[in-house]
Amino acid sequence: MAKIEELxxxxxxxxxxxxxxxxxxxxxxxxxxxxxxxxSMIPAMRSMGDKFSRNEVYVPEMLIAARAMQAxxxxxxxxxxxxxxxxxxxxxxxxxxxxxxxxxxNLVAMMLKxxxxxxxxxxxxxxxxxxxxxxxxxxxAVLCSALLTTTMPYMRTVADAMKGKGVKVxxxxxxxxxxxxxxxxxxxxxxxxxxxxxxxxxxxxxx
Amino acid sequence: xxxxxxxxxxxxxxxxxxxxxxxxxxxxxxxxxNTRCGxxxxxxxxxxxxxxxxxxxxxxxxxxxxxxxxxxxxxxxTCVLSAEARVELPATSLLETAGQIVDDFVLPPAVPDATxxxxxxxxxxxxxxxxxxxxxxxxxxxxxxxxxxxxxxxLGALRALPAALPADARVTATVAQDAAVWRVLDVAPAEVAxxxxxxxxxIGTTTVVVALADPVRGxxxxxxxxxxxxxxxxxxxxxxxxxxxxxxxxxxxxELVVQQTINPLLQQVCAAAGxxxxxxxxxxxxxxxxxxxxxxxxxxxxxxxLPFQAVRRVxxxxxxxxxxxxxxxxxxxxxxxxxxGYIGGDVAADLHVAQLLPRPELSVLVDMGTNSEVILSxxxxxxxxxxxxxPAFEGAGLLHGRRAAPGAIEHVAFxxxxxxxxxxxxxxxPDGLCGSAIIDFVAEGFRCGLINxxxxxxxxxxxxxxxxxxxxxxxxxxxxCVLVPAADSATGHAISVTEWDLSQILKAKAATYxxxxxxxxxxxxxxxxIRRFVLSGGFARHINLRNAVTLGLLPDIPLDxxxxxxxxxxxxxxxxxxxxxxxxAMTELVRRPRVVELNLTPDFENNFIDxxxxxxxxxxxxxxxxxxxx
Numbered sequence: 001m002a003k004i005e006e007l008x009x010x011x012x013x014x015x016x017x018x019x020x021x022x023x024x025x026x027x028x029x030x031x032x033x034x035x036x037x038x039x040s041m042i043p044a045m046r047s048m049g050d051k052f053s054r055n056e057v058y059v060p061e062m063l064i065a066a067r068a069m070q071a072x073x074x075x076x077x078x079x080x081x082x083x084x085x086x087x088x089x090x091x092x093x094x095x096x097x098x099x100x101x102x103x104x105x106n107l108v109a110m111m112l113k114x115x116x117x118x119x120x121x122x123x124x125x126x127x128x129x130x131x132x133x134x135x136x137x138x139x140x141a142v143l144c145s146a147l148l149t150t151t152m153p154y155m156r157t158v159a160d161a162m163k164g165k166g167v168k169v170x171x172x173x174x175x176x177x178x179x180x181x182x183x184x185x186x187x188x189x190x191x192x193x194x195x196x197x198x199x200x201x202x203x204x205x206x207x
Numbered sequence: 208x209x210x211x212x213x214x215x216x217x218x219x220x221x222x223x224x225x226x227x228x229x230x231x232x233x234x235x236x237x238x239x240x241n242t243r244c245g246x247x248x249x250x251x252x253x254x255x256x257x258x259x260x261x262x263x264x265x266x267x268x269x270x271x272x273x274x275x276x277x278x279x280x281x282x283x284x285t286c287v288l289s290a291e292a293r294v295e296l297p298a299t300s301l302l303e304t305a306g307q308i309v310d311d312f313v314l315p316p317a318v319p320d321a322t323x324x325x326x327x328x329x330x331x332x333x334x335x336x337x338x339x340x341x342x343x344x345x346x347x348x349x350x351x352x353x354x355x356x357x358x359x360x361x362l363g364a365l366r367a368l369p370a371a372l373p374a375d376a377r378v379t380a381t382v383a384q385d386a387a388v389w390r391v392l393d394v395a396p397a398e399v400a401x402x403x404x405x406x407x408x409x410i411g412t413t414t415v416v417v418a419l420a421d422p423v424r425g426x427x428x429x430x431x432x433x434x435x436x437x438x439x440x441x442x443x444x445x446x447x448x449x450x451x452x453x454x455x456x457x458x459x460x461x462e463l464v465v466q467q468t469i470n471p472l473l474q475q476v477c478a479a480a481g482x483x484x485x486x487x488x489x490x491x492x493x494x495x496x497x498x499x500x501x502x503x504x505x506x507x508x509x510x511x512x513l514p515f516q517a518v519r520r521v522x523x524x525x526x527x528x529x530x531x532x533x534x535x536x537x538x539x540x541x542x543x544x545x546x547x548g549y550i551g552g553d554v555a556a557d558l559h560v561a562q563l564l565p566r567p568e569l570s571v572l573v574d575m576g577t578n579s580e581v582i583l584s585x586x587x588x589x590x591x592x593x594x595x596x597x598p599a600f601e602g603a604g605l606l607h608g609r610r611a612a613p614g615a616i617e618h619v620a621f622x623x624x625x626x627x628x629x630x631x632x633x634x635x636x637p638d639g640l641c642g643s644a645i646i647d648f649v650a651e652g653f654r655c656g657l658i659n660x661x662x663x664x665x666x667x668x669x670x671x672x673x674x675x676x677x678x679x680x681x682x683x684x685x686x687x688c689v690l691v692p693a694a695d696s697a698t699g700h701a702i703s704v705t706e707w708d709l710s711q712i713l714k715a716k717a718a719t720y721x722x723x724x725x726x727x728x729x730x731x732x733x734x735x736x737i738r739r740f741v742l743s744g745g746f747a748r749h750i751n752l753r754n755a756v757t758l759g760l761l762p763d764i765p766l767d768x769x770x771x772x773x774x775x776x777x778x779x780x781x782x783x784x785x786x787x788x789x790x791x792a793m794t795e796l797v798r799r800p801r802v803v804e805l806n807l808t809p810d811f812e813n814n815f816i817d818x819x820x821x822x823x824x825x826x827x828x829x830x831x832x833x834x835x836x837x
Contacts, residue, residue: 054683055684059710060661060710060713060714060717060819063815063816064661064816064819067813067816097513098513100513100807102806124806124807147445148449149449149452150452150508151511151512174449175449
């Protein structure tokens with residue numbers, strides 16, 4: 001199936017209702033959801049991510065687009081599951097213990113889904129047990145977010161707990177730096193949501 | 208090694224050592240720059256122009272030739288490598304020290320019943336039949352005069368007592384109420400005693416205001432404001448918490464707010480009133496919980512992680528000498544009680560001043576600042592939340608953003624022809640624009656189709672009208688609208704608004720509106736039911752309400768339901784000093800609001816994303832805003 005311009009544009013514009021309408025129409029008309037995903041939806045989100053990296057698109061538009069993508073995914077996910085579709089990889093993501101800030105984390109989660117990953121969102125205030133449970137459910141990478149230096153030190157606890165488990169630890173959030181990531185032995189650091197996707201691609205993804 | 212620095216008319220030479228960031232060098236030379244991001248190279252507040260010399264900018268080594276073009280760089284990211292170098296500082300990069308006083312407020316008329324008063328009594332000589340010490344006789348006289356059950360005296364005042372007590376003397380004791388006890392802070396013969404003074408302080412994250420008051424007459428004598436010098440180290444509340452992880456950094460922030468911010472203001476207002484600072488015997492401070500902690504030198508770390516608890520919410524009276532304040536050393540220092548970790552004494556003050564909680568009708572209070580707090584109240588029940596708007600409304604983080612100070616554009620009006628009409632604070636040529644102007648700009652731009660709902664410019668129109676420019680930010684290039692051409696500005700550069708600026712404003716307004724929307728939904732109420740909408744905070748006083756509604760910052764309700772109270776935090780701090788009932792009333796009311804953690808409110812993120820459009824993705828919430836997307 002070729003790219004459906006309308007769907008691609010609706011995601012880029014962040015028109016949630018239009019995305020739902022087109023996806024529903026396509027599903028009803030018997031379109032293959034894998035092709036909807038791979039040929040229109042993922043390319044739209046990837047292109048938004050690249051524009052975001054080039055500063056052509058800012059956080060407000062990214063959030064709106066990601067939510068529209070999410071609305072489309074919600075419709076096709078159950079169908080994908082039935083067809084045995086394989087995601088690029090399975091990852092789990094959470095804001096670390098003591099921290100409730102989740103808009104940044106949610107954007108990363110939506111971007112990863114939009115890029116073709118299966119995302120196990122652990123929510124906020126996640127202790128090691130929650131991250132371990134995510135790994136137990138098959139996550140190949142653990143992504144940790146923190147907004148404050150008061151909560152950031154918990155990332156080291158998570159990184160230590162993941163040692164020897166064969167999973168990648170990627171960290172991000174306002175106070176986090178590459179230097180800190182290296183210091184605590186994390187496998188990667190994402191300065192923004194799109195970089196998080198690129199790092200996942202490099203670490204576990206197929207691209 | 209010497210560095211030649213020029214700024215405006217001034218020129219000076221500064222010795223320097225290789226490898227020290229230019230920003231630190233300039234701060235030591237008495238020219239602190241606007242390093243509000245904490246020297247992270249993020250805020251672009253410390254731009255300088257590098258003349259002849261060799262420099263390291265980030266990781267790059269750059270040489271500017273004597274006849275070459277000057278190179279722009281961020282002082283916090285630049286070190287001078289050559290023995291001789293020339294650096295030019297634009298006025299816009301200097302950390303301003305003279306803030307506009309944005310604190311007009313009205314104190315409710317009240318019979319003065321201050322927490323501090325001079326009490327003149329006649330102290331009888333010691334009687335042979337009933338011997339009593341000097342203090343016992345003064346205490347008995349004060350107990351009868353005040354009246355009071357418990358009186359106590361400071362050691363310093365006790366030392367002055369014998370000299371103040373010749374036989375059958377009339378003495379004036381300066382007394383201050385401290386819970387159930389009245390404390391004698393000073394004592395002097397009645398004819399020479401200087402009347403006491405009190406000081407109210409609003410410790411804002413960005414701006415600090417001091418008001419000097421006469422407790423006897425219950426009037427404000429002088430006011431002064433300046434920027435909270437902590438902004439040199441970190442911009443917002445979260446960044447301040449992050450900054451002071453080490454004890455020495457916490458101490459540094461305490462010194463910045465007390466010694467470099469409040470003390471100079473106290474000295475300034477006292478000098479203007481012709482009074483010695485030691486006459487200030489009581490000070491009341493209102494600020495958000497983190498500012499209150501930093502003022503007291505308490506670690507705010509526990510406010511920065513679950514469950515966001517303060518070290519202490521309700522404070523006893525502290526002593527001036529323990530805090531290093533420039534006032535009477537034994538003077539009492541009140542810190543207004545906080546509602547929660549992110550909802551502080553400034554909001555308690557707002558609520559007390561606006562008398563929001565006792566009203567039966569649905570009322571809202573929004574304290575707009577770097578952190579916006581929203582309180583929803585009806586019939587004695589109240590919900591409170593805090594939402595991180597960021598510093599954009601106060602001008603920070605925008606390319607040509609300025610705080611509301613002389614030289615800043617305060618209001619902008621224009622139509623489809625982009626005929627910009629700017630009002631400048633203090634008149635003259637503008638050097639930037641403050642939050643109220645950017646709100647006008649976005650609202651007017653949206654109305655005439657220059658700016659779309661996503662916060663993007665109609666670039667063709669900008670070009671057609673000769674207002675287009677593009678600006679290279681660290682992150683990349685951005686379209687921009689030239690509001691004031693270079694020839695008409697005070698900086699010699701055009702004053703522009705970029706699409707990046709618009710995105711910052713959208714995030715700030717969305718956070719505030721989504722906070723309100725989430726509280727309304729939690730209570731199952733609609734915006735139309737809001738009968739009274741109180742706006743407080745220095746920034747809120749200057750905004751055009753209609754434009755703030757068009758932007759989608761404020762809800763679309765009849766404009767006559769809005770009430771702007773000005774600086775409620777300062778008003779509350781004044782009342783805490785001038786009205787003995789105020790502090791107990793605030794201490795009672797901080798227990799009332801139920802605090803809602805927005806990040807745990809399922810609707811919040813959706814409300815936030817909806818509010819990222821102008822005026823809102825749900826345009827039906829803004830029926831009065833024309834041109835809203837269908």
